[in-house]
Amino acid sequence: MSNYITFAKSEDAVEIAKMEKEFFSSPWSENAILSEINAPDSVFLVSKKNNNITGYISGRDIAGEFYINNIAVKKEFRRQGTAFLLLSGIVNSAKERNCEFITLEVRASNYPAIALYKKTGFEFLGERKNFYSNPKENAAIYTFFFNKRI
Numbered sequence: 593m594s595n596y597i598t599f600a601k602s603e604d605a606v607e608i609a610k611m612e613k614e615f616f617s618s619p620w621s622e623n624a625i626l627s628e629i630n631a632p633d634s635v636f637l638v639s640k641k642n643n644n645i646t647g648y649i650s651g652r653d654i655a656g657e658f659y660i661n662n663i664a665v666k667k668e669f670r671r672q673g674t675a676f677l678l679l680s681g682i683v684n685s686a687k688e689r690n691c692e693f694i695t696l697e698v699r700a701s702n703y704p705a706i707a708l709y710k711k712t713g714f715e716f717l718g719e720r721k722n723f724y725s726n727p728k729e730n731a732a733i734y735t736f737f738f739n740k741r742i
């Protein structure tokens with residue numbers, strides 16, 4: 593069965609929390625994930641294969657501006673287009689909500705993620721100095737505009 597995208601459910605929080613711990617230096621707790629899955633204006637998607645989670649993405653519509661919190665794919669499923677599928681799902685959700693843009697921060701050295709955002713049409717807007725800790729690092733800001741103004 594191929595990879596498919598669906599809305600995250602409360603029972604997915606345990607598995608997502610494990611992935612957060614493995615991939616991020618300041619991981620979200622299971623409780624934080626649970627409340628984000630069920631929060632109004634949140635879009636929390638998971639990719640699944642044979643009913644098992646392969647990846648996830650979470651974001652929020654804040655007054656018409658869409659913020660991506662996190663995206664991750666399990667190591668054994670990487671480079672198979674899963675993150676691109678998840679990100680495209682979020683772009684569609686934000687578009688349906690008539691958001692003006694989608695924005696996110698990423699560690700400036702995170703080449704795979706930056707390549708993914710560029711491929712999806714996100715533009716580099718600038719950096720936030722020392723935004724991350726463990727290790728300390730600048731954040732690069734990438735934004736996807738639905739209606740590009742010249």
Ligand code: COA
Binds near residue numbers: 615664705
């Ligand atoms: N090197 C270079 N480009 C990469 C890459 C890598 N290791 N991984 C992804 N990309 C880029 C490529 O442009 C790729 O398109 P292509 O395969 O046609 O060349 C595009 O992203 C889509 O790749 P995809 O297969 O959908 O990505 P993925 O499912 O492997 O997931 C991440 C990408 C970043 C989500 C994954 O590496 C991950 O979970 N990393 C750890 C968590 C993380 O850093 N999240 C981002 C936080 S902001």
